[in-house]
Amino acid sequence: MPAQTFRFTLNGQPVAVTCPPDLRVLWVLRDLLGVTGPKYGCGLDECRACTCHVDGVAFATCSTPVSAIAGRSVTTIEGLAATWPGGGLHPVQQAWLDLDVPQCGYCQAGQIMMAAALLAQVPDPTDDDIDQIRNVCRCGTYVRIRQAIKRAAELLRQGSSSASGS
Structure with a gap:
């Protein structure tokens, strides 16, 4: 073509x-x-x-x-923070840092983007909602990913990505 x-x-x-x-x-x-x-x-x-x-x-x-x-x-992933009206990192990015999610990090940009899309549609996701994310993490950080998605949902409800690791 x-x-x-x-x-x-x-x-x-x-x-x-x-x-x-x-x-x-x-x-x-x-x-x-x-x-x-x-x-x-x-x-x-x-x-x-x-x-x-x-x-x-x-x-x-x-x-x-x-x-x-x-x-x-x-x-x-490079532009995700700019889409967040709260300024600073997008809450999903902040949650990933707060909970030290990445191991090798290769899949994490895709994981974060899927999580942000999920939370835009489902502000308070259940475990079943999170299970619909089918990104592969070869290091197996799925437990931390799930925790970070729930933390990001909390940050979104608070309207701020500035709350860290508490």
Whole structure:
């Protein structure tokens, strides 16, 4: 397919890229725009290490062609804090720090983005709600991830990401 120019908003800034329409968003972000937070894990929308938001909804960048995001708003882990009106880190990011969630950290950007999308839809998630997040963590930090999601929900209810580790 011949290259085309695609315009979209990335972390609040308008961008334009010229590439084939079937180039996956992950490669547009990483290789063309230098945004390295989303990680390549499987390329099949299974591990979700590449998760970002498009118009506020979590999506797998590894399996989505750039043509699908033309004219839309994409948020990566690098831009998540800017979407939080409370200033500072997004409450999910703060909770991850408060509870020392990451081990190797490879999957954590995708985990955080999925958690933020969940909490935008379900402000007080149950364990069953959290279990719907299917991101793979090879280090097995699922217990801390669950705790951090619940902590982030508390921070969101408080309306502040400034409360730490207490």
